Amino acid sequence: MRELRSSWFAWLIIVVIIIMILNSFLHRSVNETPITNNNNEWQAPDINLLPHNDEGNLIRYGRELIVNTSIYFGPNGTIARLTNGMNCQNCHVEAGAKPFGNSFAAVASTYPKYRDRSGRVESIEFRIEDCMERSLNGKSIDSNSKEMKAMVAYFKWIGKNVKHGERPMGSGIVEIPFINRAADPQKGKTVFINNCQRCHGSNGEGILFPDSTGYIYPPLWGEHSFNISAGLYRISRLAAFIKYNMPFDLTQLQSTLPDEDAWDVAAYIISQPRTEKRFIYDWPKIETKPVDYPFAPYADAFSEQQHKYGPFLPIQQAKEKQKAATK
Ligand code: HEC
Ligand code: HEC
Numbered sequence: 631m632r633e634l635r636s637s638w639f640a641w642l643i644i645v646v647i648i649i650m651i652l653n654s655f656l657h658r659s660v661n662e663t664p665i666t667n668n669n670n671e672w673q674a675p676d677i678n679l680l681p682h683n684d685e686g687n688l689i690r691y692g693r694e695l696i697v698n699t700s701i702y703f704g705p706n707g708t709i710a711r712l713t714n715g716m717n718c719q720n721c722h723v724e725a726g727a728k729p730f731g732n733s734f735a736a737v738a739s740t741y742p743k744y745r746d747r748s749g750r751v752e753s754i755e756f757r758i759e760d761c762m763e764r765s766l767n768g769k770s771i772d773s774n775s776k777e778m779k780a781m782v783a784y785f786k787w788i789g790k791n792v793k794h795g796e797r798p799m800g801s802g803i804v805e806i807p808f809i810n811r812a813a814d815p816q817k818g819k820t821v822f823i824n825n826c827q828r829c830h831g832s833n834g835e836g837i838l839f840p841d842s843t844g845y846i847y848p849p850l851w852g853e854h855s856f857n858i859s860a861g862l863y864r865i866s867r868l869a870a871f872i873k874y875n876m877p878f879d880l881t882q883l884q885s886t887l888p889d890e891d892a893w894d895v896a897a898y899i900i901s902q903p904r905t906e907k908r909f910i911y912d913w914p915k916i917e918t919k920p921v922d923y924p925f926a927p928y929a930d931a932f933s934e935q936q937h938k939y940g941p942f943l944p945i946q947q948a949k950e951k952q953k954a955a956t957k
Pocket of ligand 2: 849
């Protein structure tokens with residue numbers, strides 16, 4: 631009798647453990663954005679197959695400028711001194727060839743296009759200048775220069791297999807779901823210390839190559855980072871980029887950050903100081919501002935604080951309601 635009872639008890643424990651494991655799996659699949667490794671995601675063409683003629687050389691030069699931007703345009707740039715020392719590739723992983731790495735898959739297929747931020751139809755050149763002035767906190771490059779032509783040629787080449795108007799899976803920044811509370815810089819600080827600091831430094835300042843030609847680990851805030859008008863300053867862009875790409879050495883493994891941690895660490899990063907550069911012509915129609923654009927005026931009654939950190943669902947819902955009402 632006693633034996634029977636103890637084995638019954640052992641079975642009970644085993645069943646409870648199985649239920650706990652199943653539950654954690656279910657919970658995960660509901661709340662977590664899966665890191666896809668899907669077969670129908672975009673694949674960049676192979677740079678090694680480029681011919682060694684004038685066109686091939688121009689495209690290769692464009693790629694080189696995106697990988698090593700700082701050598702040419704950084705604080706000690708060999709062509710001009712225009713930027714903060716970051717490389718385009720710091721935010722467009724593998725020169726924009728990596729799906730989900732803020733890739734350049736859909737540049738050639740969708741530009742020129744109308745964008746709400748500028749309120750005009752933008753060319754590829756215009757979009758490049760945007761990242762020069764905001765993400766690289768710098769000045770624009772001559773639109774007739776060989777360098778501009780090379781980068782444009784690279785974008786056209788890398789997107790050459792994408793049909794006009796299409797955005798294949800893995801293009802640009804791939805969004806992750808909102809969490810249903812405000813993102814929390816204090817919690818994010820802990821995430822930062824545990825997962826990011828070992829590369830990006832305890833003050834988010836990054837680490838330069840010994841010869842200062844560029845960053846081994848780029849800065850996340852401070853005077854050498856992107857400015858407050860850059861795309862990554864919007865928390866939804868930053869959280870999604872982090873989710874799919876950081877920590878940089880772990881993304882191939884399954885141990886990625888939970889969504890909540892990605893939002894919180896993004897909140898911590900945007901709560902830190904950086905260059906305050908605003909463009910007065912941005913968002914000419916205020917009702918087109920994204921829910922996470924952190925600067926007033928707004929077409930709704932939510933605060934700048936809520937537009938910066940969330941919760942975003944109420945803002946989104948109010949926006950949809952208003953849209954439906956004006957239809
Ligand atoms: C600090 C990060 C950062 C750096 C550095 C950076 N970019 Fe970007 N770039 C972004 C973000 C964020 C977006 C917007 C992506 C989105 O919202 O989907 C973007 C968008 C773009 C786009 C449009 C992509 C599309 O699919 O619409 C182009 C083109 C581009 N960047 C070119 C460049 C070039 C060229 C450089 C270097 C001169 C550069 N970027 C440097 C963050 C950066
Ligand atoms: C193993 C080192 C490493 C770790 C850990 C790491 N990163 Fe990065 N991070 C990089 C590198 C390298 C790049 C630039 C990628 C490139 O140039 O190819 C980068 C780029 C970035 C960028 C875009 C460029 C910029 O400077 O704004 C952001 C944002 C970022 N990391 C955030 C994070 C966050 C948040 C964490 C922690 C969750 C983290 N990283 C952990 C190495 C790391």
